[in-house]
Structures are given as structure tokens and as C-alpha cells.
Amino acid sequence: MTSNNPDPQERFPFGKNWQEFLNVLTESHITEAQNSLSKFLGQANLDGKKFLDIGSGSGLHSLVARRMGASVHAFDYDTQSVACTRELKRRFYPQDASWNIEQGSILDRQYLETLGTFDISYAWGVLHHTGVLWQALYNAQLVLRPGGLLFIAIYNDQGLISALWKIIKRTYCSGAPGRWLMTGIFFPLFFISGLLIDLLHLRNPARRYHEHKKYRGMSLLVDWRDWLGGYPYEPAEPQRIISFYQNLGFELLHFEPTGHGFGNNQFLFRKIESAG
Numbered sequence: 232m233t234s235n236n237p238d239p240q241e242r243f244p245f246g247k248n249w250q251e252f253l254n255v256l257t258e259s260h261i262t263e264a265q266n267s268l269s270k271f272l273g274q275a276n277l278d279g280k281k282f283l284d285i286g287s288g289s290g291l292h293s294l295v296a297r298r299m300g301a302s303v304h305a306f307d308y309d310t311q312s313v314a315c316t317r318e319l320k321r322r323f324y325p326q327d328a329s330w331n332i333e334q335g336s337i338l339d340r341q342y343l344e345t346l347g348t349f350d351i352s353y354a355w356g357v358l359h360h361t362g363v364l365w366q367a368l369y370n371a372q373l374v375l376r377p378g379g380l381l382f383i384a385i386y387n388d389q390g391l392i393s394a395l396w397k398i399i400k401r402t403y404c405s406g407a408p409g410r411w412l413m414t415g416i417f418f419p420l421f422f423i424s425g426l427l428i429d430l431l432h433l434r435n436p437a438r439r440y441h442e443h444k445k446y447r448g449m450s451l452l453v454d455w456r457d458w459l460g461g462y463p464y465e466p467a468e469p470q471r472i473i474s475f476y477q478n479l480g481f482e483l484l485h486f487e488p489t490g491h492g493f494g495n496n497q498f499l500f501r502k503i504e505s506a507g
């Protein structure tokens with residue numbers, strides 16, 4: 232596989248984190264993930280559709296796309312993420328010929344050319360972790376047929392604040408001491424700030440952990456680690472993403488800004504039929 236991804240020493244081991252997630256995954260996580268995917272796409276049924284899951288991570292969204300009727304091709308750069316996606320297939324769709332899983336990189340044009348075209352290209356929280364965001368954004372649309380949908384989520388750029396997070400994430404990925412230091416500082420901070428917010432709003436603090444699955448079927452502790460370590464990290468202002476795809480012949484169908492300043496902005500684009 233040819234790839235331009237940065238030195239693995241400086242990458243967050245996403246797949247290791249996803250393996251922890253598979254240990255806590257329940258049917259209600261899957262239901263919430265399916266609800267959020269169908270809501271954003273504006274369709275509950277993907278019968279006969281070809282769905283490309285770029286950077287499949289745990290494999291949860293490949294699983295829900297398959298449940299919604301799509302045939303799915305999933306790939307991820309991280310071998311442990313690939314193993315997680317394969318594990319979900321083993322649990323729910325063993326022997327299924329309509330769900331393929333491979334190791335691959337969105338930066339690898341030769342690999343993408345072997346895949347054919349898709350009705351939906353899905354890259355949620357992936358392209359800003361490649362180290363070459365704009366190349367990855369470009370490549371993610373190459374696989375679409377005219378009229379196809381592109382669903383992406385990209386971290387919001389907050390200027391100086393994002394620059395500080397980049398340093399924190401890079402320190403986390405620099406080795407065990409950096410990881411322990413950042414975890415020791417930020418996990419208590421995340422916990423205490425959440426607790427204070429809940430107490431101020433007279434909410435049960437335990438609910439935040441239980442109810443986080445409503446956010447795309449995710450787990451709060453897994454998301455904290457993913458956020459703290461998620462490096463490479465290249466956030467972008469939403470308008471830059473929108474203009475980028477409009478210039479490539481896409482129309483914006485749906486935009487959901489992040490609820491927190493630092494989170495993911497979500498975009499649904501359609502490749503205009505006449506576009507090349």
C-alpha cells in the first residue's frame with residue numbers, strides 16, 4: 232500500500248481505543264447509531280445502495296449501513312481498526328458477501344481506483360486525522376457516482392484554541408510520559424467540569440455517561456481518549472469546506488455545526504449529476 236500518512240510513531244492508535252469500545256457495545260448503541268445515520272442522510276432505507284465507509288474505526292457505522300440495506304465496503308489505515316470492523320462483521324454478519332473490509336488509506340489513489348463507484352461516501356471524523364486534510368477531502372469524493380452523497384464530519388477550527396489542542400494531542404502521542412501527563416491532567420478536568428455543569432443544572436451526573444450513546448452510539452470515555460489523543464489533527468472552518476466542495480461541483484444538502492466549539496461540523500453534499 233502506498234500512503235503519505237505521517238510517521239506511525241506520531242499517530243494516535245485509534246484501533247486500540249475502538250477495541251475498548253467493542254467491549255462495551257450494546258444493542259442500544261447500535262440503535263442510536265442507526266437513528267443518527269438515517270436522520271442525517273434523510274433516509275432510513277439504503278436498499279440497493281453502495282456505501283463506502285472511509286476510516287471505519289470500530290465498524291459501527293458499516294454495521295448500521297448494512298442493517299439499513301446497503302452493500303458496504305469499509306477500510307481503515309489502522310490495522311486494529313480493521314480488526315474491530317471485522318469483529319463486528321463476525322458478530323452480526325458472518326459469511327456476508329455484501330460487506331467487505333480491508334486495510335487501506337484514503338490518501339492512496341491507486342487503492343481508491345480499485346474500488347469502483349459508490350452511492351454514499353462516508354468519512355466521519357477521519358479526514359482531519361490523515362495529516363493531509365485537503366488531499367483527503369479531495370480523494371473522498373472521487374469514488375462517488377454523479378448524484379451520490381458525501382457525508383463527512385470535520386473538526387471545527389477555533390484558531391488559537393485549536394493550535395493549543397494540537398500541541399496537547401501531539402504531546403499525548405509522543406510516547407508513554409506524554410500520554411500519562413496529558414491523561415493525568417485532562418481526564419480529571421473533563422470529569423470535574425462535567426460534574427460541575429450537571430450540578431449547576433440540577434442533573435444527575437451519572438446520566439452524562441449513560442446517555443452519551445445518544446451521540447451516534449458512542450461511549451463518553453472512548454470519545455475522551457479519542458479527542459485527547461486524536462493526532463494528526465487538522466481542523467477547518469466550515470465555510471472553507473463548503474466552498475471547496477462547491478468548486479468541485481457539489482451542492483450542500485445539510486449542515487450541522489458542532490454543539491461544542493471544538494467538536495465536529497457535519498456536512499452532507501450531493502455530487503451534481505452533470506459534474507464530472
Ligand SMILES: C[S@@+](CC[C@H](N)C(=O)[O-])C[C@H]1O[C@@H](n2cnc3c(N)ncnc32)[C@H](O)[C@@H]1O
Nearest residue numbers: 245286287288307308309312336337355356357
Ligand atoms: C475518530 S476515528 C472515526 C471512526 C469512524 N469513522 C466513526 O465515525 O466512529 C478515525 C479513524 O480514521 C482512521 N484513519 C486515519 N487516517 C486514515 C487514512 N489515511 N485512511 C483511512 N483511515 C484513516 C483511523 O485509523 C481511525 O480509525
